[in-house]
Amino acid sequence: MAMIELAADRRRGSGKELNRKRLVQGKVPGVIYGKGLETRPLEFGRRELEKFLATARRGTVVVKMSVSDGADSKESFAVLKEYQTDPLTDRVIHVDFYEVALGRKFRIEVPLKVRGKAAGIEQGGLLEQIVRSLEVECTPDNVPESIEINVSHLGIGQSMHLGDVKFPEGVQPVEKDLKMTLVSVQTPKVEEVVAAAPEEGVEAAEGASVAEPEEKEKQ
Numbered sequence: 001m002a003m004i005e006l007a008a009d010r011r012r013g014s015g016k017e018l019n020r021k022r023l024v025q026g027k028v029p030g031v032i033y034g035k036g037l038e039t040r041p042l043e044f045g046r047r048e049l050e051k052f053l054a055t056a057r058r059g060t061v062v063v064k065m066s067v068s069d070g071a072d073s074k075e076s077f078a079v080l081k082e083y084q085t086d087p088l089t090d091r092v093i094h095v096d097f098y099e100v101a102l103g104r105k106f107r108i109e110v111p112l113k114v115r116g117k118a119a120g121i122e123q124g125g126l127l128e129q130i131v132r133s134l135e136v137e138c139t140p141d142n143v144p145e146s147i148e149i150n151v152s153h154l155g156i157g158q159s160m161h162l163g164d165v166k167f168p169e170g171v172q173p174v175e176k177d178l179k180m181t182l183v184s185v186q187t188p189k190v191e192e193v194v195a196a197a198p199e200e201g202v203e204a205a206e207g208a209s210v211a212e213p214e215e216k217e218k219q
Contacts, residue, residue, distance in 0.1 A: 003064045003077070006052050010069040011041035028092055032065070032078055034099030042067060044095065053092060056080045062140045063097065077102055077140050100140045107174055109133045110144055112182065116152030120185035125156040131182045135174040142170040151183055159184035
């Protein structure tokens with residue numbers, strides 16, 4: 001998949017007050033870290049970062065990041081780890097990136113997308129997607145935007161498992177249980193109609209015997 005380029009500057013100084021000033025100036029603080037690497041504080045231009053996040057939300061992307069540190073500039077490759085937003089404005093206020101090395105495998109969550117209409121739906125079945133994403137192991141240049149599975153052949157009571165998935169070349173699932181269910185077509189629930197029991201008072205009235213009036217004593 002194509003990599004997205006993103007520019008960043010080495011962030012100097014820390015603290016809530018400094019970060020507030022950066023946000024006012026249109027800068028968003030963040031960090032980049034990785035296995036065996038130091039955590040480096042960064043800052044990003046808000047417009048460019050939000051444009052990237054709009055793309056990143058639609059799938060998994062690898063970032064080719066150019067980090068400027070004064071007169072020097074260093075190129076890094078990373079994936080978006082997480083970001084924080086302001087609860088009132090919903091605007092991003094902090095972002096974390098995980099640095100990866102080209103040619104070296106790492107683990108990442110990839111969305112699982114269902115394609116096709118299961119045959120069992122036409123028979124009244126209900127499609128249930130049990131797994132929404134899969135953790136895979138691959139190199140940064142092989143990260144897929146998503147893993148797709150076609151469910152059009154599934155009838156009622158049938159399922160697709162991890163072992164049924166064909167992964168792209170160079171991509172392997174971390175999960176080793178090939179019988180793990182991803183999606184299934186469930187039998188529709190039939191609502192039983194139970195006849196209402198007669199009310200106790202009515203039943204008693206219908207089943208009760210009526211006493212004959214006592215005869216008046218003959219005079």
